[in-house]
Amino acid sequence: MVRVGNIFTLRRGNATEISERNNSYGDESVRLISATGYNNGGDKFVVPKDDETIYENVLAIGNNGSVGLGKAFYHPYKFIATSDVTIMLPRDKHQLTINQGLYMKTAIEKQKRQFAYGFKLSNKRLANLWINVPTLSDTDNINWEQMNIKINEIFKNIPVINQSNHDNLNSGFSLNEREWRKFSISSIFGTPMSGKDYPQYLRVHGELPFIGSSSKNNGIVDSIAPNQFTPNKIVQDVISVNRNGSVGCSFYHPYKAYFSGDTRYLKLPKKNKYVALFLTTVISQQKSQFGYGFKLGTKRLSSMLINLPVNKEGLPDWKFMEDYIKSLPYGDLV
Incomplete structure (x- = not known):
């Protein structure tokens, strides 16, 4: 175990006015890192100001924010950072x-x-x-090579991702040529179920996905280890809809997960992953109706209308939904 301060020199970022700056992808642009837990710390590229420090090939950690606090990322590229980010420079000048x-x-x-x-x-x-890293003998000198060896061992065990055989949309599945009808959420899924608040200070870190009101990472904002005090809101094979935060965003969860009070979850009308993915898309298309001050509670979600393709009887055409998702690029890898 070694103290971070014995390994790294710590500096706060000094980028300012980040909300007012537009994306720029020119030769002078660098990545802008803020206290977010997603996209390796940021998804915007900007031209640095003269007084903003540019870093490269270092670690940075979020020191603020509900999601980014304590999230660390490695940045091999040039970047600037806000004051909500601490840059970590190896004291021994190691590259x-x-x-x-x-x-x-x-x-x-x-x-x-x-x-x-x-x-x-x-x-x-x-x-x-204190962090647990390999050192040389009984000193605080870091064994950098041991890290290379360990990560290489992990890479060897990562499964190779299959290549898709789908290059283009299947022309036999046209959305425009289908008849569509509006259905309420409750008529398709029944009554939405509510998640339950579970404060961070009560959680134990583990491997069970914790679903919050995020628009990214399939709604996963944490991972927990359930215990006897964990509320009974662990389910699987459901669709979540954000009540708060990124209101209206919807995700399919085939795995067991804990659902927070900022979410509602829907039991599938048909247990089929392709149909589930189709439904999450049509639900998310309604999110523009909601926002800050107009949350998507159980009552509003129950009565919310979604458009679905129908068969000759005027009922949801589950087979078409499945076949359409399968026909998409990478649909064969779902």
Whole structure:
């Protein structure tokens, strides 16, 4: 175990006015990193101002935010960062490899449960944080090569992703040539079920997905280990809809997961993953109706209308939905 401050020099980012800056993809553009838990720390590219420090090939960690707090990322490219991000520079001037960056990211992030709203990750607290990394003998000198070896071993066990045989849409499945009708959510799924709040300070870190009101990562915002105090909101093979946050975003969960109070979940009318993916899309298409101050509670969700293709009897055409998803590029890999 080694203290972070013994390994890294810590600096806060100094990028400003991030909400006012537009994406720029020119030769002078760099990535803008903020305290988010997604997209490796940021999804915007900007031209740095003269007084903004540019970093490259270093680690950075979010020191603020409900999602980004304690999330660490390795950045092999040039970037600038906001003051909600702490940049971590190896004290021994070591040039990180990708493997070493990924190893360090994981070791640091394992400690993020120590921090939460009201107990932010200041540079002093980060410097005093203990992390488990390989060292040379009984010193604090890092064994960088051991990290390379460990990550290479992990890579060997990662399954190879199959290649899709679908290059284009199947012309036999046209959405425009179908008859569509409006159905209420309750008429298709029955009454939506409510998730339940489970404060972060009560959670134990584990492997069970925790579904919150995010628009990314299939709604997963945390992972927990259930215990006798965990509310009975662990289900699988359902569709979630965000009540709060990214209101109206919908995801399919074939795996067991815990559903927070900011979500509602729907039991599938037909247990079929292709149909489920079709339904999450048509539900998400209605999200523009909702937003801050107009949440998607159980009553509103029950009466919300969605468009579905129908058969000759005027009923939802589940077979068409399945076949359509299968026909899409990469549909054969679902």
